[in-house]
Amino acid sequence: MDVSVPENVMVTKLDSLASWCRKNSLWPMPFATACCGIELMATGASKHDVARFGAEVFRFSPRQCDLMIVAGRVVMKMLPVLQRIWLQMPEPKWCISMGACASTGGVFDTYSVVQGIDRFIPVDMYVPGCPPRPEQLIQAIIDLQDKIQREGTLMGKEFQTEARQRPKRALLDIVTPQSAPRPEPLPIIPNVGV
């Protein structure tokens, strides 16, 4: 049977329509801690203008955002804040780890810097560079848009697959398992305390 539709009607899947809407109106949450934050500002400023890709609405309230851009190193005092902000963001949400420090700790292999935020929160896209140029960040946003279009579903089923749940790092065995008790605090040297 021949079904004809008028010219201004398009047939598509609901999943694909939802993804199309989502990918073109990403609202970033700039979790800018250090140098990469300056490049993030430059990406939003007039010369590079991330508005061309529909991601210019920087909102500092996590409740309004669906894309977290972690720009800069995250240290152990900051990590609980990062996790809390991530939990406050509504689904569906994505995370870009911008720069070497956020992705791996970068040059800061020290006692206080978290060696890659993907050990503690899920990350969708990594941007290398120290700091990455604005063009690289824009490329990451474009790639993320592709990814959303490719695998996005209306109900967010893509987040529940086996592959997504699997930890990404071979290094993960370094991390203390969740069930293990926190290590005993180190003894404070006597005669020094307040």
Place this chain on the structure above:
Amino acid sequence: MDANALKQALQQRFGELAWQYSESRRGERRLVIPAGQLLSYLEFLRSDCGFDALLDITCVDYLHYRGAKDRFGLVYLLGTSTSGERLVLRCYLNEPNLKIASAVPLWEGANWLEREVFDMFGIAFEGHPDLRRVLLPEEFAGFPLRKDYPLRGRGERHNFERISRNQS
């Protein structure tokens, strides 16, 4: 104040044996003083010698320094508010007596500088109004800038819960 006048003034006030004055190759002035008398030296230098600006307080752990006799060296950098003159004041501390008088009564700005030294080296400043850790979290144990603390820490940076996709 030139070097000779400074030396004379110090001699009159504190006698000759208590302090040592030296100059580096580039003319940097240093003064080594006994830790117990720190506050009176600082007060004297500030009021009578014109060093009215405290530029920095820091500490050096001489644990692995070849030939060092003392464990910690406290460094006070004094300057003047009108010129580029500087004086490096140093005194030494040893375990277990890591206590020294606080300079906050003389300079308000010493507050955070002393807190940082306490945070990083565990040196207690007596008379400090609010001696807490400043950079590291309150529950952090250990003093990271001491030489016996490893660069990569003792696992503190991994000690967090993981959030997976399911939980978020």
Place this chain on the structure above:
Amino acid sequence: MASGLLEPPASAIDQEYRWTLNFGPQHPATHTTLRILLQIEGERVLDARPDIGYLHSGFEKIGEHLNYNQYVTVTDRMNYISPLANNIAWHSAVENLLGIDVPLRCKYIRTILAELARISDHLLCNGACALDTGAFTAFLYAFNQREELYQIFETLCGARFTTSYTRVGGLMYDATPKFIEQVRQFVKNFPKVHADVCRLLNRNRIFVERTKGIGVLTKAEAISRCATGPVARASGVTRDLRKDSPYLAYGDFDFNVICSTDGDCFHRYLVRMDEMLESLRIIEQALENLPPGPVNVPMADRAILPDKSRVYNTIEGLITHFEVVMTNRGFQSPRDECYTAIEAPNGELGFYIVSDGSETAYRARCRPPSFIHFAMFSHLMKGHQVSDIVAVLGSLNVIAAELDR
């Protein structure tokens, strides 16, 4: 400002409707990661207690593990608004320790760069201060000029702002004619933009009312609280290391030290604005008199890696190269301690280096101006309104990476 404003009214102490408000660490006006715990009564701030360390990454501990040339990459990330000033401060300190005197051309180029860094820092500081107090256009103007500066830095060393441009005893590369041409162009164009920003802000009623009389720091307090740089100069302290103990090539140039006596946010802004013009004068003079010659110390000093052409073609060059790069040789440093400071855009940025004779510092202490300036924040905030927080924060120019290191 009435002195009564500084003290909370006695009756307020007992009242129960005081609020504790958490400001940061993730907040649009903190720019980076600061946290302030506020005690407020209505809109009035009774107590502002800063809580820092949200970006403490152990810079000083890394300094004990990287050698004098490698550590420059880490100093880039310290005050990332003006990384060149940090590079220069670090290597000035190292050269002071090693007793190296860099060639005149290197000094001139470093002076130009330090002043360009000052302009870029003040642009962002004033632009962001204006942005927070409601003037968005000035921020865009300032940021546009910063893009110009990024391009200059990119021509110079290939990176937009993590420059790592200096080396012990010289520079990574000599400045190219293209760089000099770009700087000339910048010097020519900048006064117009500067005038535009001044026109936008100096008599802008909203901006002036939100900054004038806010966060007043008197001269005595500035000295007692160890302030340096524009913050101290706006309060009437005339200290400027460029004049008081001229380092690099500052002794050769004619420039003024900008001071004010009012010490409020508005005058800190004005001091920064005028300092940019003085920096421009210095750059102009340095460009006019840029001496020819080498930028690095002679190869015989064994402080700097020789040219690749000399490494490949001469035996002395090859030997020197290996002498410098081999881990157990490197350059020899005296067992000594020294403190060297420069007048960075934010204030006195100094490094206290303790050397144990190896090519790695035994202790690399940085005197961070942001840390010392932020310590007086609670003093400056007392008695003001919640909306003044952003003005005071903006005018102190607190950079978290330098604050926490």
